[in-house]
Amino acid sequence: MLSTNEVVLDINTLREYANHCFVISSGDHSKLDALVIEENELEISRYLTLFNSLFDDFVCGIVMNDTGLLRIKNPILKRIAQSNDIRTVALSRIYMLDKEDEESFKVLCAIDQGVTIMDKTLDVSSGRYLRNDTEMSKIYDADDLEMSEYIGNACNVTFEFKKSELPQYVNKYHASSYEYLRSLCIRGLEKRLNTKNIPSHYLSRLKYELSVIHDMKFDDYFLIVYDFIKYARSQKIYVGPGRGSAPGSLVAYCLGITHLDPIKYNLLFERFLNPERISMPDIDTDFPDNKRDVIIEYVKNLYGEDRVAHIVTFGTLAAKQAIRDVGRVLDMPYADVDRIVKMLNNSKATKLDDLMTDELRQLCKDSPEVDNLIEKAKALEGMPRNISTHAAGVIITEEPVMAYVPMATSGDVVLTQFNMNNVASLGLLKFDFLALRNLTIIDRAEKAIKKKDSSFDIKLIPSDDKETLELIAHGQTAGVFQLESAGLKRLLFNMKPRNLEDITLAISLYRPGPMDFIPQYIKGKNDQSSITYDCPQLEPILKATYGCIVYQEQVMQVFRALAGYSLGRADI
Numbered sequence: 001m002l003s004t005n006e007v008v009l010d011i012n013t014l015r016e017y018a019n020h021c022f023v024i025s026s027g028d029h030s031k032l033d034a035l036v037i038e039e040n041e042l043e044i045s046r047y048l049t050l051f052n053s054l055f056d057d058f059v060c061g062i063v064m065n066d067t068g069l070l071r072i073k074n075p076i077l078k079r080i081a082q083s084n085d086i087r088t089v090a091l092s093r094i095y096m097l098d099k100e101d102e103e104s105f106k107v108l109c110a111i112d113q114g115v116t117i118m119d120k121t122l123d124v125s126s127g128r129y130l131r132n133d134t135e136m137s138k139i140y141d142a143d144d145l146e147m148s149e150y151i152g153n154a155c156n157v158t159f160e161f162k163k164s165e166l167p168q169y170v171n172k173y174h175a176s177s178y179e180y181l182r183s184l185c186i187r188g189l190e191k192r193l194n195t196k197n198i199p200s201h202y203l204s205r206l207k208y209e210l211s212v213i214h215d216m217k218f219d220d221y222f223l224i225v226y227d228f229i230k231y232a233r234s235q236k237i238y239v240g241p242g243r244g245s246a247p248g249s250l251v252a253y254c255l256g257i258t259h260l261d262p263i264k265y266n267l268l269f270e271r272f273l274n275p276e277r278i279s280m281p282d283i284d285t286d287f288p289d290n291k292r293d294v295i296i297e298y299v300k301n302l303y304g305e306d307r308v309a310h311i312v313t314f315g316t317l318a319a320k321q322a323i324r325d326v327g328r329v330l331d332m333p334y335a336d337v338d339r340i341v342k343m344l345n346n347s348k349a350t351k352l353d354d355l356m357t358d359e360l361r362q363l364c365k366d367s368p369e370v371d372n373l374i375e376k377a378k379a380l381e382g383m384p385r386n387i388s389t390h391a392a393g394v395i396i397t398e399e400p401v402m403a404y405v406p407m408a409t410s411g412d413v414v415l416t417q418f419n420m421n422n423v424a425s426l427g428l429l430k431f432d433f434l435a436l437r438n439l440t441i442i443d444r445a446e447k448a449i450k451k452k453d454s455s456f457d458i459k460l461i462p463s464d465d466k467e468t469l470e471l472i473a474h475g476q477t478a479g480v481f482q483l484e485s486a487g488l489k490r491l492l493f494n495m496k497p498r499n500l501e502d503i504t505l506a507i508s509l510y511r512p513g514p515m516d517f518i519p520q521y522i523k524g525k526n527d528q529s530s531i532t533y534d535c536p537q538l539e540p541i542l543k544a545t546y547g548c549i550v551y552q553e554q555v556m557q558v559f560r561a562l563a564g565y566s567l568g569r570a571d572i
Contacts, residue, residue: 049084092128095125107330167396169227189250208269215275245272267553299396313420315386317381318350345357389410393423396429404426473493491509531547
């Protein structure tokens with residue numbers, strides 16, 4: 001059944017897409033169903049003959065398993081179809097695989113409709129499981145089942161997804177995207193280094209990166225990102241300096257996409273874009289949370305509303321939520337359900353089986369009601385519960401997005417129906433527009449300062465400001481992006497950072513994996529005589545981090561030093 005915000009196709013539109021297709025009449029609460037229930041034979045005949053005249057392969061669907069009423073009424077439909085020489089076919093609407101799933105389906109319907117399973121208003125369809133041949137033959141005529149077989153054998157569909165291409169960035173010089181990107185990078189690098197005589201190691205790194213970007217056909221990707229960042233700055237909108245793997249790209253640094261010199265800080269391009277495997281570029285661009293939509297609107301106006309779309313995310317029923325939802329529709333007292341949820345262990349596991357405690361297992365043995373609740377929750381956990389919009393991801397395409405992927409809407413937002421991973425598998429490039437409250441705060445702070453000192457420029461604040469580092473070393477970082485968690489405050493207090501590199505290292509240390517090295521790092525920093533290396537090749541790689549592996553770049557360098565891997569292979 002179509003919801004009120006869905007568009008109903010008219011017949012002429014349907015005809016455009018019906019070539020080489022069987023068109024089968026069907027549908028819950030459809031016009032034909034209503035006519036059959038009313039036994040309006042004249043209108044049924046008119047309806048069927050109209051569709052038969054419009055479509056080369058029209059077949060009348062006979063539904064016998066969906067409702068008892070239609071099972072009684074459908075012989076009328078079949079008789080009228082046969083009298084008009086219209087073929088009929090057995091048509092089963094399937095909502096579940098096995099008959100045993102009916103109870104779980106009923107629970108799902110109750111959750112969706114906000115009622116209990118005992119509520120008389122609960123709208124649920126039974127009998128819509130996948131029947132075997134014997135079961136089908138008991139409720140359908142043999143000729144209708146044979147037509148099902150015929151249609152199945154006649155259909156041969158291979159999905160060929162259109163390869164996505166980015167819009168070509170049009171420059172005022174009408175140069176190729178590669179040449180324009182190259183010229184921007186040369187000018188940008190001269191500006192960054194404040195010299196026309198660019199050192200050879202910068203030029204060779206730039207030449208290498210540009211060749212990889214061009215070979216992977218990402219010239220326009222960098223130009224598109226460069227353009228909307230340039231627009232943001234022209235509108236005096238804050239843009240983050242870059243994070244993640246993107247600062248490993250000298251091209252991004254030259255274009256002003258990032259503000260960290262990857263050569264100065266020994267950042268690796270292969271961590272960002274690997275020439276030895278197909279990997280999509282991923283540049284996280286941070287904007288103030290009250291300005292992000294301005295940038296997305298600019299992109300829509302530039303490339304076309306129909307060529308820009310947000311990405312869907314699916315909220316799923318987590319273990320605890322599944323128990324609460326199932327408990328509600330089973331009409332169990334809230335206090336009892338809450339007590340059961342609190343019996344789950346507090347591990348990072350996501351599956352209900354892994355969260356069960358001995359106490360809860362024993363309760364399931366003692367109480368059939370609790371056991372029923374848990375079993376039904378297990379059947380539903382992980383199932384999609386709702387759709388929402390990806391926090392940052394936006395797709396930009398050469399042709400309308402719907403030429404590549406099915407679309408949906410959530411309020412006024414246009415979404416892809418495929419999630420982030422499926423969108424990437426189709427080759428659609430994702431641009432990340434992140435909204436950061438911290439940038440909004442910085443923007444407002446700068447404007448407030450400029451009211452008293454018009455010469456103030458936030459970019460001129462030195463990164464080694466002593467008083468600022470003192471505050472950070474004492475854990476005074478409330479409201480500072482990525483430094484405000486209790487654990488990181490403790491780490492900063494113990495580390496006593498003396499420069500920007502130390503702060504960067506603290507953020508990198510406080511992650512799963514490197515976190516295990518924190519005691520070793522603190523010990524090595526305070527007593528460098530305690531540092532040891534398993535082999536001499538590791539010392540130049542790990543010396544800056546007191547013998548600890550902290551950065552992904554270090555892992556890649558270890559592979560290169562010890563196993564002779566290329567950086568691209570080391571990244572893999």
